[in-house]
Amino acid sequence: MTISQSILNGERLALARLLTQVENNTDEGRAALMELFPHTGRAHRIGVTGAPGTGKSSLVNQLALHYRKKEKKRIAIVAVDPSSPFTGGAVLGDRVRMRDLSGDPNVFIRSMASRGSLGGLAQSTANVTQIFDAAGFDIIIVETVGAGQSEVDIARLAHTTLVVEAPGLGDDIQAIKAGILEIADILVVNKADRPGVESAEKALKAMLELAHPTARVFKHHGTYMSVNMPAKKENAALWIPPIQRTVSTEGTGVPELAEAIGRHVDHLRLSGDWALRERARLEVELEALIREGLMNKFRGELAAEAYENVLESVLQRKRSPWEAAGALLNGDVK
Amino acid sequence: MTISQSILNGERLALARLLTQVENNTDEGRAALMELFPHTGRAHRIGVTGAPGTGKSSLVNQLALHYRKKEKKRIAIVAVDPSSPFTGGAVLGDRVRMRDLSGDPNVFIRSMASRGSLGGLAQSTANVTQIFDAAGFDIIIVETVGAGQSEVDIARLAHTTLVVEAPGLGDDIQAIKAGILEIADILVVNKADRPGVESAEKALKAMLELAHPTARVFKHHGTYMSVNMPAKKENAALWIPPIQRTVSTEGTGVPELAEAIGRHVDHLRLSGDWALRERARLEVELEALIREGLMNKFRGELAAEAYENVLESVLQRKRSPWEAAGALLNGDVK
Numbered sequence: 001m002t003i004s005q006s007i008l009n010g011e012r013l014a015l016a017r018l019l020t021q022v023e024n025n026t027d028e029g030r031a032a033l034m035e036l037f038p039h040t041g042r043a044h045r046i047g048v049t050g051a052p053g054t055g056k057s058s059l060v061n062q063l064a065l066h067y068r069k070k071e072k073k074r075i076a077i078v079a080v081d082p083s084s085p086f087t088g089g090a091v092l093g094d095r096v097r098m099r100d101l102s103g104d105p106n107v108f109i110r111s112m113a114s115r116g117s118l119g120g121l122a123q124s125t126a127n128v129t130q131i132f133d134a135a136g137f138d139i140i141i142v143e144t145v146g147a148g149q150s151e152v153d154i155a156r157l158a159h160t161t162l163v164v165e166a167p168g169l170g171d172d173i174q175a176i177k178a179g180i181l182e183i184a185d186i187l188v189v190n191k192a193d194r195p196g197v198e199s200a201e202k203a204l205k206a207m208l209e210l211a212h213p214t215a216r217v218f219k220h221h222g223t224y225m226s227v228n229m230p231a232k233k234e235n236a237a238l239w240i241p242p243i244q245r246t247v248s249t250e251g252t253g254v255p256e257l258a259e260a261i262g263r264h265v266d267h268l269r270l271s272g273d274w275a276l277r278e279r280a281r282l283e284v285e286l287e288a289l290i291r292e293g294l295m296n297k298f299r300g301e302l303a304a305e306a307y308e309n310v311l312e313s314v315l316q317r318k319r320s321p322w323e324a325a326g327a328l329l330n331g332d333v334k
Numbered sequence: 335m336t337i338s339q340s341i342l343n344g345e346r347l348a349l350a351r352l353l354t355q356v357e358n359n360t361d362e363g364r365a366a367l368m369e370l371f372p373h374t375g376r377a378h379r380i381g382v383t384g385a386p387g388t389g390k391s392s393l394v395n396q397l398a399l400h401y402r403k404k405e406k407k408r409i410a411i412v413a414v415d416p417s418s419p420f421t422g423g424a425v426l427g428d429r430v431r432m433r434d435l436s437g438d439p440n441v442f443i444r445s446m447a448s449r450g451s452l453g454g455l456a457q458s459t460a461n462v463t464q465i466f467d468a469a470g471f472d473i474i475i476v477e478t479v480g481a482g483q484s485e486v487d488i489a490r491l492a493h494t495t496l497v498v499e500a501p502g503l504g505d506d507i508q509a510i511k512a513g514i515l516e517i518a519d520i521l522v523v524n525k526a527d528r529p530g531v532e533s534a535e536k537a538l539k540a541m542l543e544l545a546h547p548t549a550r551v552f553k554h555h556g557t558y559m560s561v562n563m564p565a566k567k568e569n570a571a572l573w574i575p576p577i578q579r580t581v582s583t584e585g586t587g588v589p590e591l592a593e594a595i596g597r598h599v600d601h602l603r604l605s606g607d608w609a610l611r612e613r614a615r616l617e618v619e620l621e622a623l624i625r626e627g628l629m630n631k632f633r634g635e636l637a638a639e640a641y642e643n644v645l646e647s648v649l650q651r652k653r654s655p656w657e658a659a660g661a662l663l664n665g666d667v668k
Contacts, residue, residue, distance in 0.1 A: 030656065037654035051386055282648050282655060289659035294628040297663070314616050320371035321616060322364065325623035329631070 004035040007135050022127045036134035043133040047158030048143040054166040055190045059248035060143050066254050073139050074106040076132035080144045160264045164188045167196030184241045186260050192245035239267050306333040338369040341469050356461045370468035377467040381492030382477040388500040389524045393582035394477050400588050407473050408440040410466035414478045494598045498522045501530030518575045520594050526579035573601050640667040
């Protein structure tokens, strides 16, 4: 029996083994990804992001517990840590996360860290979620630490993106929200039992109201594709991010959050945005694979010495990087 | 007179105009970058990074003021905000930053935000620093908001990377430091007048001691290149990141920080790491240009309809993204 068949049969050990293969980008991992691809497309992908200190991890745990106990769903959690690019050590240890969810065969938790290659983590995370999707997990929660590009990658990967805030995290936070708001489908004010929760929520509301009713677009292959259009209540196809208070240490607000997520799924299905997001996600993945393939082919055909000579001429400022790239691409090197 | 000549003559308005051209990736911008490239390679690039709430921006302002007043250096500040990928709105308004530095012709401050394209901001930031370098600025400070990939990009761009921490920013911070430590040349504990400064510094020291004396490597073009080797005091070529306390609102500790930066420059020159970092930076840039060139060529040769057909077959799960990419790369599409 191939590993793909074992995955489709729900074998947990095979799943753990394949995830490692996929993370390490082995031949076996790639072959299985191809075999499993026709079995994907059913899972609901939820992205969870926010600044450090907001309590994202315990919120994700509570949400997973809720889905298990109340909705009997099969849950996969992918905890992505892009902040440790060099060693590959994950911030969130698997063991810590397992406390409330251990022993449940319908919950699978995986921590991932960047292996140093630009864009590699996004691709690797996309592949891991494909495996969980094919393995029959109903909900895949992808959680990232930190702000920045990783959130954009999550927004591209997820059907529903949760942005988690918390009261009293310092002044910069306020400013960062403006950018984060644009990828949020649902806003969560966690640690809502702390002082400052009203002002944090008020600030989020003010920013939501400020947000113009413009389309959120991703640029792909030269064309703009509308992925989400917030504001304007009269149009049923439009989604205004709700704000949900939670206290993740106690589970307060978690059932209501799950309800809001459910409403977002309904919206995605009714508006056709589900299909648009699927398309956008697969198009990004296809483009990344094309880039990788082009670069590998280019490297395979290029003599190492020619590359070294060109790089040396750049270091000596005899040639600009643009001229050097042009020469290499045109085969105009010796 | 071309815009490049105006830049070399120190014309401020031409500089502002060219920065916009370069950010918008216009033909004029690219042409000027090529013309100016032979005039680059003199500036010291300092990266400043750290979590939100650490007071990075005011620290950068104080450092710039110090370099202006005490060392008479010409300073450029590039404030990069990768957290706002969709609108292009920068977190750090130019006006706010200018308060203490305005009117000084030897200080230039530029805020940049991501325009949504993956990797686009890193390239754009690299280009902007090239312009400042050619324009004769002695020190270029590149500051980013947030954690994650943007810090890696800064580490690749900078000769000296400052990682800024502050006491009492929540529990996640502690864990994130472990990853950030690896890109730090100098650790700054800002807001050092606040409670908890001793424990913050103690935690950093403990992590520094834990750090094994292994080489820090970047993978480039298939080979590993050593960029920084911390630990082992007996070897003069090795650099152990010092920890500097500052109170940026008052300027406390800033002269000492500038001294530490100076010692790092001496270390880079003596050890040969300056040249290694220059090489690593230009190699990353060259590789990005090659990738872009390969993709543009590929797109130019591909019929839009063929691409759409292949993408559609992926959406219908008839073909995996890997098979689709392979077919497109081999021209095996109709």
